[in-house]
Amino acid sequence: MKQKEYLKDDTIGALNRHKILAAAEQEFALNGFAGTRVQQIADRAQLPKTNVLYYFKSKEGLYLALLEDILSLWNGQFDEATAEDDPATVLANYIRDKMEISRTRPDASKIFALEIINGAPNLSSFFKDQHASWMKDRVNVIQQWIDAGKLAVKDPYYLLFNIWATSQHYADFSAQITGLRGKPMGSEDYADATQNLVELILVGCGLKVPDVNNS
Amino acid sequence: MKQKEYLKDDTIGALNRHKILAAAEQEFALNGFAGTRVQQIADRAQLPKTNVLYYFKSKEGLYLALLEDILSLWNGQFDEATAEDDPATVLANYIRDKMEISRTRPDASKIFALEIINGAPNLSSFFKDQHASWMKDRVNVIQQWIDAGKLAVKDPYYLLFNIWATSQHYADFSAQITGLRGKPMGSEDYADATQNLVELILVGCGLKVPDVNNS
DNA sequence: CAAAAACCAGACCACTTGGTCAAGAGTGGG
DNA sequence: CCCACTCTTGACCAAGTGGTCTGGTTTTTG
Structure with a gap:
């Protein structure tokens, strides 16, 4: 029984694991893996350091568990x-999805970004394979749109890269954005930015912008 | 006289400083500030660790010197x-400039990105002020274009953010891009991506794409 | 109600790492 | 040639850090 115990959501263990993961997400996003001290995570989770190491074998183990959680976000409607x-x-919906993730999970986005910038040393080849095959499928669909004359774009890859880049930018570079705008992005600002981005991309692809109210 | 000595470009000191900065750029881009060991920088520069600390007071001093170099890239034709x-x-020229920096100075771009993601703890307020006032000027020019009906964009800020996001993406996320494309971006690929991006943004802003051959 | 498992936490340690020191080797101008 | 200055380098160290150990307390379960 004990092995399955931690899968239940209401045990004290599951609760602590959750607290630790949440704390780790903030700390890793702010300081990177190497720059984060286990003690900092413990402090933020309001637990002694030893407990953090009790629930997760090691700092690296905790990081990998967190990364797995984060990667599960990389699926959406598209x-x-x-x-x-x-x-x-x-x-349009895909862009809105991505922007919504940036708004609601900025730390997750940052950790992903840090991981990629550093050459993705910890991304499992399982994720990479899965990601690559997802990409192939999506590129294929986009290419069919292009061939059918529905989309004025030359290369599906670049289109996806551009969508990722712009949407993630709001999470990853929030410090810069806040500094330049003079105030942080509120949810209305996000709505504006999203609408703006949807229009830019769609118009840039020769599409008409659909009504806002469909998910 | 000694104080000016290191400004000359041909002394042994200037040479070593240069080697160290170049090595540091690679290491910091790959591992972040906290994840980089002074010894790694020394190894890459083919110098003993003590020499690195001789030329730069401390690891942080080296990082700050490097950062200053990097920030000087953030000026261009625009x-x-x-x-x-x-x-x-x-x-179009601004986008091409930015893409060119991504292609030729990817490590600099990564270090800048890491710095921002971590909340820009080391960016001097001098740079921030300078950056903010640059932004105000540019936003002003764009706004005038908008008012004159030359540009179909609602908010100048978002336009600039989108340009930065997309162009830097090719440097910062090169690991992901390489993984998904199956091969690294060559200079022809960069030319394609650049042209693609210019078209996307300009068309998205209701502009006509000018000829390629003007810088 | 035991016994076993899960959980808690202070004390402690091996090791890494940025940085110092001191002693010497080049080097250039007067 | 000598003196001041720049440069080089191995030896060393204090602080910080991830992680273990051990002994205990609480919770679950048969």
Whole structure:
């Protein structure tokens, strides 16, 4: 029984694991893996350092567990779209999804960014493979749109890169954005930025911007 | 006299300083500040560790010196543009500039990104002020274009953020891009990506894409 | 109600790492 | 040639850090 115990959500163990992961997400996002002290995570989680190491074998183990959680965010609606769907709607929703993640999970986004900048040393080849095959599928759908004359874009890869870059930018570079705007992005600002981005990308692809009210 | 000595470019000291900075740029980009060992920098520069500390007071001093070098890249042609200039040309050139920096100085771009993600703890308020006032000027010019009906964009800020995001993405996320494309970006790929991006942004702003051959 | 498992936490340690020191080796101008 | 200055380098150290150990307390379970 004990092995399954921690899968339940209401045990004290599951609760602490959750607290630790949440604390670790903030600390790793702010200081990177090497720059984060286990003690800092413990402090933030309001637990003694020893407890952190009790629930997770090591600092690296904790980081990897966290990373796995974070990677599960990298799936969204666009996953199921097919060539028959309307590109404008699909892309608009995908962009809105990505922006919503940036807004609600900025630390997760930052950790992912840090990981990639450092050459993705900890991304499992499982994730990489999965990610690559997801990409192939999506590129394929986009290419069909292009071939059908629905999309004025030359290369599907660049389109996706541009969407990722712009949407993640709001999370990853929030310090710069806040500094330059003079105030942090509120949720209305995010709504503006999202609408702006949707229009830029869609118009840039020769599409008409669909109504806002469809998810 | 000794104080000016290191400003000369051909002394042994200037040479070593240069080697150390170059080595540090690579190491810091790959491992972040906390994750980089002074010894690693020394090894890459092919000098004993003590020498690194001889030329730069401390690891932090070295990092700050490097950062200052890097920040000097954040100026470009767009700086001198006025509301009388043609927005399509100015923006296209600005995007090309940014992409060129991503291609030729990816490590510098990564270090800047790491710095921002971590909340920009080491950016001098001098740089921040300078950056903010640059921003105000540029936003002003863009706003004039908008007011004159030359540019179909609602907010100048978001336009600039989007340009930065997309162009820096190619440097900062090169590991992901390489993984997904199956091969690293060559200079022809960069040319393609640049042209693609210029078209996306300009068309997205309701502009016509000018000829490639003007810098 | 035991016994076993899960949880808690202070004391402690091996090791890494930035940085210092001191002693010497080049080097250039007067 | 000598003297001041720059440069080089091995030996060394104090502080910080991830992680263990041990002994205990609480919770679960048969």
